[in-house]
Amino acid sequence: MNSNWLSRYFQFSELKTTFGREMLAGLTTFISMGYILFVNPSVLGASGMDKGAVFTATALSSALGCLIMGIVAKYPIAIAPGLGVNAFFAFSVVIGMKVPWQTALAGVFIAAVIFFIITVFKIRELIINAIPQSMKLAMAAGIGLFIAFIGLNEGGLIVANKDTLVSFAMLTKGTTWLTIFGLIVTVILMCRKIPGSIFIGMALTSIVGMISGLIPLPSQIISAAPSLAPTFGVAITHIGAINTVQLAVVVLTFLLVTFFDTAGTLIGLAEQAGFIKDNKMPRVGQALLADSSSMLVGSVLGTSPTSAYIESSTGIAVGGRSGFTAVVTGILFLFGLLFSPLLAVVTSQVTAPALIIVGVLMASALKKIEWDKFEIAVPAFLTVLGMPLTYSISDGIALGFIAYPITMIASGRAKEIHPIVYGLFFVFIIFFAVLFG
């Protein structure tokens, strides 16, 4: 490839960046988020999905999302299946509601089609503006608490307790100590701002696990990518199964979570990189298109929804400014396809620290909620706390959207409630009536 052509297409000089810096940024972002290649199969595997197929679907959908983001939207922002929404898929929808994973995947496909339509027909601004800022922030923070809770439980630190519901675990198992080791190491690396802290923490935890005999040695390191056959196309063949109110709400949750996670992350990262002009993000449509396309393709290949990744901030922090950063990350995801045998050493003790730490990062949204306004604080609080307590992102969202019109009307602020928010109020009332009535 001619680097002059590259530098012109990606506008290196206008963006005051260089080929070398963009390569480093793409690599940095990949190192920060490459863990998802192993964590996603581990989380979705809990729902009964084939881990090998999910690994391949994760790599391919991430690569596609990053390449479209880089080449079409020209942002240094990477995309991959979101942690949090994959936990919702596995633990709430499949295990909790007993929906077969095939049907849940069909739900992701339908949500992706709606996301795509919303983006192409520019309904996106309408929705972004209709949902109160406090609720968008509460959703992000609540998901953070939810995945941290899952990580604490999977890593053996927080356990069920018949008297107090949950409690701290007895620290008698070697595997729990492995989680504690991983958590401490990763937190220290994060505090030192080492790029790829989560990845390095996972590698060290796996190595200590293998040395101590808590984790079996892998038979090889590199191999051909696992077959997609167990999951490929299942989303489309099961569309007919989406025929209940419960599943309609699951689809709505996939849509709301992905849409607001991606929109919020895009805006945050664009602010960090200095792309926001007149309070607007240029090419936001193309950026959302990158995510909706990879979510659509990902659901057909066999993974839960993709999101713009908060870890892209690490590549931006080392100077990544053009779409080439995301292209480099996307290409590295394709190389990642070769490393599937390492899945065997990435046990739940290895993934738990990643879940907890991404939870901490997502909880940073709490700081922007207007806690001093009671009418805002109550629905936000119910959303945030509702997700871990009900073990469900959609129940948390539902609690918040039911409370919001009530507290706003009671505070004399009814005029600020958008009709779409009233619509969601009734949708979630019906959801609760059907599920728990």
Ligand SMILES: Nc1nc2[nH]cnc2c(=O)[nH]1
């Ligand atoms: N924005 C965002 N970043 C992530 N990093 C890991 N998982 C996620 C996610 O679900 N959303």
